[in-house]
Amino acid sequence: MKLNPYDPRQPTEPEFFIGxxxxxxxxxxxxxxxxxxKKPTSFAILGEWGVGKSSLLLKLKANIDKNKNVITTRISIGSDIPDYYAxxxxxxxxxxxxxxxNRRIPQKIRDNIFEWKFKEVKLGVVTAQKKEKTMYLSTGNMLLEYNLKTLFDDFISKDNVKLFVLFIDDLHNITRKDKNAIAALRDLFQSxxxxxxxxxLVFTASSDLFHDVKQIAEPAVRFFEKFYLDAFSMDETKEFLTKPMEKTKFGITFANESMHYLHKRTNGHPYFLAFITQRLVDLMDSGEINVDVIEKYWELIFKELIEEKFERDVSGVSPEKEKLLVSIANREDxxxxxxxxxxxxxxxPELTHDNLLKKVGRGKYRLYHPLFKEYLKTKNLEEK
Structure with missing residues (x-):
């Protein structure tokens, strides 16, 4: 059975990554x-919701994991983490x-790390037996610095590892709770x-990360090399619609005009491209997907998009905010x-924070995507 390579709910697999x-x-x-x-450079991958930040993070990690002199780890930060120390x-x-x-690390070293972790680290107090002193790690940076240095000095570097890379996904879930967090990370990794x-350090975050902290953490803004992601170009959309199909030998192709059609309907947004393409591939056994095929299934696909995405978008919005969104959708401009x-x-600002509006200039906003606008306009018709 051939598995559909498109999945809007998950980051793109590195082998199918494009652009x-x-x-x-x-x-x-x-x-x-x-x-x-050279001293290591830390990177920030920034962008709006759904543009492929996590996919790029996974691709970079997959590439660097091929180097036997590099060790990596990746973690995704949820909104349930209460503070910077946690x-x-x-x-x-x-x-x-x-x-x-990590099987690339010799078993003896892995056993030593395991023993060190559970015998020397207890309830936030680290007893450094080799150094014959006790360290009370009262801040998050002290805790992280001690562990990183100890792991590198006593374990990782002994296996001829020359670089350790920490990949963090969704860092904004912490910086929105503590705006000093990004400055603390800058201080730590610079030190x-x-x-x-x-x-x-390589992390992903929302595009407004450094706007929120600029006044209190200007050095942190300069410290990180920044990658700003946007929607796909037309060429990237074409590659997105062809590369996975060729690699999986699915027997499905996209006509050139259908690629332009999908790019225009989605504005090249990776999430919406993945959602629509996944449904089209599921609905087709084989053959060419042209504009007629897309229009044939569009009502069904858009209904699923409403149920899985847009209704969830507005489910936590107050009636006043929802009414405002509908009013914005029904404007010509x-x-x-x-x-x-x-x-x-x-x-x-609240709707912008919820990724339902996008700020596009001083005091100017628009709905985050034309398909969301299309949904809100149908919602208005239902109310009438």
Whole structure:
């Protein structure tokens, strides 16, 4: 049975990843320079919801995992992490667990890491037996720094590892609770680099991350090399619709006009492309997908998109906010300023934070995607 390679709910598998060549090349060149002696550079992958930040993170990790002199670990940060200290504790636990399971590390070293973790780290107090002193790790950075340095000095570097890379997905789930978190991470990883440790940080976050912290953490803004992701170009959309089909030998192809049609309907947005393409491939046994095929199934696919995405978008929105969204959708002009739709200025930042509006200029907003606008307009018709 051939498995559909498109899945809007999950990051794209590295083998099916397309585009972003400029960022991949820049990252790979930086890694090579780091392995030959340069201090590691930390990277921030930024973008709106659904544009493929996690997919790029996985692709970079898959590429670097091929190098026997590099060890990596990846963690996704949920919204349930209460504060920065808990975040650092989570990182420490995940790093230790991943290292003890990494078969590229000799079993003896993995056993030593396992023994060190459970015998020397107890309830946030680290008894450093080899150094004959007790360290009370009262801050998240102290906890993370001690563990990273100890792991690198006593274990990782003994296996000829020249670089350790920490990949963090959805860092904004912490920075929105503590705006000082990004400054703390900058301080830590800059200090590690100055002390000669080849430990690199790569993370994803929402596109507004540095706007939110700029005033209190300007050095952190400058410290990270930033990759800003946007929707696919037309060429990237074509590659997205052809590469997975060719690799899986599905027997399904997309006509050229259908690629342009889908790009226009989705604005090249990776999530919506993946959602619609997955449904089309499921509905077709084989053959060519042309515009007639897409239009034949469009009503069915759009109904599923409403149920799985758009209804969830508005499920937690108050009636006043939902009414505002519908009013915006029924304007001819996609761009809106609060005074044009009955004021309610206080709701615009909140709806932007919820990824339902997008700020496109000083005091100017628009709905986050044309398909969401299309849904809201049908909702208005139902109410009438």
């Amino acid at each position: 972003r060549e400029e960022y991949i090349e820049k990252f790979n060149k930086n890694m090579e320079r780091t392995l030959y002696g 975040f650092c504790q989570l990182l420490v636990d995940k790093i230790n667990i991943d290292l003890t399971k 590690l680099a100055v002390d000669g440790y080849k430990i690199q 996609d761009m809106v300023v609060p005074k044009d739709v009955g004021g309610l200025r206080k709701y615009y």
